[in-house]
Amino acid sequence: MAEEEVKEKSGGGKGLIIALLVIMILLIIGIGVLVFLLMSGGDKSSDEANSETEMHASAEHGEGEHAEENSRAKTYSPKFKQFEPPAPGSPPVYFTMEKFVVNFNGDGMAKFLAVDLKFMSYYPQLVGEGGEMEHFRPILKNDIQRLLRNQHYNDLNTADGPDKLREEILATAKKILEQHNIYPDLLEDVYMTRFVMQ
Numbered sequence: 032m033a034e035e036e037v038k039e040k041s042g043g044g045k046g047l048i049i050a051l052l053v054i055m056i057l058l059i060i061g062i063g064v065l066v067f068l069l070m071s072g073g074d075k076s077s078d079e080a081n082s083e084t085e086m087h088a089s090a091e092h093g094e095g096e097h098a099e100e101n102s103r104a105k106t107y108s109p110k111f112k113q114f115e116p117p118a119p120g121s122p123p124v125y126f127t128m129e130k131f132v133v134n135f136n137g138d139g140m141a142k143f144l145a146v147d148l149k150f151m152s153y154y155p156q157l158v159g160e161g162g163e164m165e166h167f168r169p170i171l172k173n174d175i176q177r178l179l180r181n182q183h184y185n186d187l188n189t190a191d192g193p194d195k196l197r198e199e200i201l202a203t204a205k206k207i208l209e210q211h212n213i214y215p216d217l218l219e220d221v222y223m224t225r226f227v228m229q
Contacts, residue, residue: 103153111214112163117153123219126150126158128168130225133176137184137228144179144187146196147225150204154217157208164218167207174203184228193226 104116128148135144152158164171178199186192197220205215 105214105217107214107216110212112212114154114156114217117155121153123151123153124155124159124162126152126162126164128171128175131172131176131179133179135180135182135184140184140188141228143227143229144182145225145227145229146179146223148175148200149222149224150201150218151220151222152218157213157217163208163211163213164204167211170207171204174207175200178203187228193223197221197223 103119103121126149128150131144131146131148133144134142137143150158150164155162157163182196187196201218201221204221205218208218209215
């Protein structure tokens with residue numbers, strides 16, 4: 032009889048251990064599900080916070096779709112230097128370069144190319160008086176002069192020759208800005224106020 036009692040006690044102990052293990056596993060699963068729900072809910076709330084921030088940011092420059100049309104503000108990577116966005120409807124600002132007069136390959140028709148340039152942006156911190164481009168004036172002058180010296184009369188003496196040159200000059204300026212951690216698309220365009228081959 033004593034042996035039967037010992038067997039019953041040991042059998043009951045195993046059942047209790049199994050029941051406790053099942054309860055522990057269910058608790059661990061429950062805690063895992065709870066943590067998952069809290070974390071996914073936290074992502075949702077941070078997404079909502081981001082959308083609220085975006086809505087506030089766009090509201091600074093006007094209301095609704097018209098704000099997009101009137102605002103010249105650009106959104107860009109934080110790896111670039113950040114500037115205050117221009118006010119909606121603000122006029123463009125220009126950065127004037129000194130006159131460029133260079134010898135170029137005139138193919139016997141011309142020897143000199145003279146160009147005056149104005150770079151345009153809506154960000155006065157970039158092109159305005161004392162703006163960032165002022166710091167790059169020597170680099171811009173060097174690279175643009177090299178570009179102008181490598182031009183050919185036959186290429187420039189076409190209907191779209193000056194426009195292609197403008198695109199090359201703008202690309203050169205944007206490359207310089209990007210090398211100095213300034214978002215290149217803040218510089219919108221370049222205009223030639225003088226273009227003479229003689």
